[in-house]
Amino acid sequence: MTTSRATAALGALVIAGLVGLALAGDRVAGYRFDAQDSAHALESPSRAHWLGTDALGRDQLARLAEGARVSLLIAIGATTLALAIGLGYGLLAGWLGGRVDGAMMRAVDVVYALPDVLVIVLLIEILQATLLGVPDVARRVAALVAALGFVGWIGIARLVRALVLQAREETWVEAARALGLRDRRILLRHVLPNIAGPILVAAAFQIPAAILAESTLSFIGLGIQPPFSSWGTLASDGFEAMRSYPHLIFFPCLAILLALIGFHLLGETLRASLDPRRRA
């Protein structure tokens, strides 16, 4: 039990640190994230530049902090979107049941059969072209949030639907009905709170999944573009010259790794405390 509490604390600490970095932004570094300085390009970490500088002399810590903003914003946005769609869809399908449920679940199966990568790439391309007149970085963030949210809601919808199907057969639902409560009230005030635990756990695991997907997309050049950066963009920049300037790839990768481990630990902790069966 002590070890699980220690890992929970570790996860919380890591996440708090990264969120702090994101909130502070490039102020922590004392340089603007897009300020170029060709006299100090490609420097290794030093007292002036804690994490070194890139090929254009931009301070890496400032870019990493800016990247934390972008990466975490996208992850939280995508998770919220996935949760909202998945919750609504799952509640509806599970509660209505029967033929409506069957049809809704077939639709889910179809979306599930499409390769995620393809759906994400297509959605990003479509959204990028529709949101004209919006600043480039906002458009890319919106496209990533929408694409990742759209891929993520399927799993949550399936989970919610299964939980609702189970719950609606319970005696307390029957009791609520006998008392003459309306469907909406039973569903939102009685069923939802009872099944919230596993949904919260699934949502918590969506965050690292979204960070992973975003960084991967940015790494292959589909995500955030310079001068703005996400951790994936920074890692991608660093990858090009990693043998000569390993600090450029090391720190972004470390940030991604820490964030993912932190959120996984958070998810595990939630699961352990919310799911009595998992308690060792």
Add this chain to the structure above:
Amino acid sequence: MIRYAAGRVLAGVPVLWVVATLTFALLRFLPGGPFDKEKTLPPEILRNLERRYALDGTLAEQYADYLGRLVRGDLGPSYKYVGRDVSDILADALPVSVELGLLALAIALGGGIALGLAAGTRRDSALDRIVGIATLVGVSAPSFVIGAGLILGVGLELDWLPAGLWEGPRYAILPALTLAALPLAYIAQLTRAQVITVMHQDYVRTARAKGVPEGRVRRHHVLRNALLAVLTYFGPLLAILLTGSFVVEKIYAIPGLGRFFVTAVTNRDYPLVLGVTLVYAALVVAANLAVDLLYAWLDPRIRVGGAER
């Protein structure tokens, strides 16, 4: 059993049809067309190009035309790679991805089950702790982080293995390890949790009470039941190996199928996108069928198709 399998294969056909239709529709939502260049083409040339690739009809006509050729096994010509059919491109790229994927699959299954079994049967030992930390990192790390580490460490610093290109078995090792890392870690976690659960089951206690040697208990009762959980993960695992390959193939400059998911969309190479997607969907359908058949083989309580009632 054979009848059941045949039925399932047939049931896969509508799935592929829906995937083809949806992808076809989604592609046409994309702004721009396959022949948009920096320099605008003269209208006559554009018209000729569109006629050549049967893009001049209405959408419904194009769709009917595509499906008609699809049924005959013709995936059409690529727009981008002039003079090449999509089937030719797939025939070149698919074996590379399959080889990489199968190698990664073997590594992930072998390594993951072995680690999970070792950790699960020695719960709370030092080994269990180490496996716990290693697998946490493994399920967390993006493949490009693992790839960068392997390339930098094993490929460049130690210079043991080639880090890039695809020119023989030695070239497959680092990419396969990179691709296998995440599923390996996940399978290890899954196996460990399952082994711990199974070890407390009545049938294991019974076997031990009967005096069955511990090694046989583990092989015959624990491992076999723990494998069922791993099998459930097989479908998602294949999807991860297939789509995950697009990053790994990019990092290691491997001429596989993965890169087309991105480049074919950016090039608006509709037939190539559809071809790649259909291959992917077919593989997933086949994998799920294989899982269900394996289930029946591993767990005598499950008999598919109600054959043995």
